[in-house]
Amino acid sequence: MAPATIISSSSFLSPSLGYLFSATNSRTGSVGFLASAPKFHAPNPLTATTTSISLSTVRKTSRRLLQVRSVAAPVEDVAGFNDMVSGTQRKYYMLGGKGGVGKTSCAASLAVKFANSGHPTLVVSTDPAHSLSDSFAQDLTGGTLVQVEGPDCPLFALELNPEKAREEFRTASQQNGGTGVKDFMEGMGLGMLVDQLGELKLGELLDTPPPGLDEAIAISKVRVVIQFLESEEYNMFTRIVFDTAPTGHTLRLLSLPDFLDASIGKILKLRQKISSATSAIKSVFGQEENRQDAADKLEKLRERMIKVRELFRDVDSTEFVIVTIPTVMAVSEASRLRSSLEKENVPVKRLIVNQILPPSVSDCKFCAMKRKDQMRALDMIQDDQELSTLRLIKAPLVDVEIRGVPALKFIGDIIWK
Numbered sequence: 001m002a003p004a005t006i007i008s009s010s011s012f013l014s015p016s017l018g019y020l021f022s023a024t025n026s027r028t029g030s031v032g033f034l035a036s037a038p039k040f041h042a043p044n045p046l047t048a049t050t051t052s053i054s055l056s057t058v059r060k061t062s063r064r065l066l067q068v069r070s071v072a073a074p075v076e077d078v079a080g081f082n083d084m085v086s087g088t089q090r091k092y093y094m095l096g097g098k099g100g101v102g103k104t105s106c107a108a109s110l111a112v113k114f115a116n117s118g119h120p121t122l123v124v125s126t127d128p129a130h131s132l133s134d135s136f137a138q139d140l141t142g143g144t145l146v147q148v149e150g151p152d153c154p155l156f157a158l159e160l161n162p163e164k165a166r167e168e169f170r171t172a173s174q175q176n177g178g179t180g181v182k183d184f185m186e187g188m189g190l191g192m193l194v195d196q197l198g199e200l201k202l203g204e205l206l207d208t209p210p211p212g213l214d215e216a217i218a219i220s221k222v223r224v225v226i227q228f229l230e231s232e233e234y235n236m237f238t239r240i241v242f243d244t245a246p247t248g249h250t251l252r253l254l255s256l257p258d259f260l261d262a263s264i265g266k267i268l269k270l271r272q273k274i275s276s277a278t279s280a281i282k283s284v285f286g287q288e289e290n291r292q293d294a295a296d297k298l299e300k301l302r303e304r305m306i307k308v309r310e311l312f313r314d315v316d317s318t319e320f321v322i323v324t325i326p327t328v329m330a331v332s333e334a335s336r337l338r339s340s341l342e343k344e345n346v347p348v349k350r351l352i353v354n355q356i357l358p359p360s361v362s363d364c365k366f367c368a369m370k371r372k373d374q375m376r377a378l379d380m381i382q383d384d385q386e387l388s389t390l391r392l393i394k395a396p397l398v399d400v401e402i403r404g405v406p407a408l409k410f411i412g413d414i415i416w417k
């Protein structure tokens with residue numbers, strides 16, 4: 001058998017995890033890692049067997065591997081990271097998939113990698129069940145930008161709070177002293193049309209929003225944040241990474257801008273029709289200002305929705321990265337997600353298959369079974385017409401919890417090459 005070439009290696013000292021070490025073998029694709037000072041177990045990258053070695057040996061080996069890398073090895077371009085990192089124009093990456101597959105870990109590690117590659121980066125969570133704080137091991141709650149400590153370049157994080165955004169939207173849509181959709185509609189001069197508008201489900205939309213609206217509002221808030229970032233003070237961000245909610249939420253979110261645009265468009269048209277006829281009466285009752293204000297707010301919401309839709313579909317600046325794990329269920333969901341994204345014209349180029357069992361020469365019965373299942377799921381991807389055309393990024397299951405910037409850098413260096 002031809003000797004393996006070590007093509008990459010990395011190491012870091014994590015306060016909570018001890019000294020971690022990784023090396024990738026170009027022949028087997030195996031990733032060896034995990035060591036905890038002063039003695040630890042690490043798979044030997046050359047033989048894929050586990051050896052007990054000391055920290056100083058790891059340091060020496062690590063140095064040697066880095067030398068090998070810098071002298072002989074071409075950098076593997078599995079994820080096409082060079083392409084992702086090149087250029088200083090702003091790019092948006094949305095990571096999404098089934099619940100629990102590792103979306104947050106992949107999004108956070110990408111953000112760290114961008115920041116360490118020289119891009120001032122913002123990572124935003126639109127998942128109502130945020131885990132960015134857990135992932136970065138730092139309190140990022142509160143709905144405002146928080147700087148993440150550790151990366152070379154500025155990295156900021158934002159956990160959007162849909163509840164808060166909905167409250168703000170609700171307040172904005174209410175008339176003086178009024179509550180709920182009826183007053184809002186009356187404020188729009190559309191009180192008498194509430195019944196006819198039932199078909200537009202506006203009442204439902206505002207009083208009991210369908211799942212996904214929270215996120216749409218949150219995303220529209222993102223747009224506001226982005227506009228804010230576009231101000232001189234914040235125009236430094238060149239990469240924005242979104243950690244999205246699980247598939248169902250995200251799909252509804254992607255189709256919502258169209259739905260809202262159409263609904264709001266119809267409402268505004270109706271309002272226009274009746275406004276000239278009733279303006280005299282309205283001014284007698286002194287409500288014209290409020291009505292105009294409500295109409296302006298609705299129009300602004302519509303404009304934001306259009307911008308969100310454009311953002312989702314702009315091939316030059318935006319990409320949706322699907323994250324999955326090698327199980328039949330997760331792959332099937334990833335396939336459906338790709339197909340739905342395609343229908344929505346959302347650009348997708350990459351698929352991460354996360355938590356793949358690293359190679360081993362001595363599988364236990366459980367691992368052997370698990371590996372077989374994973375192989376089946378990976379074969380499924382090859383045969384799937386939605387997924388087989390995507391750039392496949394295989395990420396190993398690591399034996400530590402991916403928490404904190406050093407751990408994210410570690411996994412990021414494996415995934416994003």
Ligand SMILES: Nc1ncnc2c1ncn2[C@@H]1O[C@H](COP(=O)(O)OP(=O)(O)OP(=O)(O)O)[C@@H](O)[C@H]1O
Pocket residue numbers: 098099100101102103104105106127129131246354355356395396397398399400401402403
């Ligand atoms: N490659 C991996 N190896 C080992 N553990 C992993 C890997 N990827 C993710 N994990 C772990 O799996 C758990 C879930 O990961 P993560 O929070 O990133 O998933 P998620 O898809 O964002 O979840 P949710 O849908 O709940 O938001 C975390 O504990 C994370 O550390």
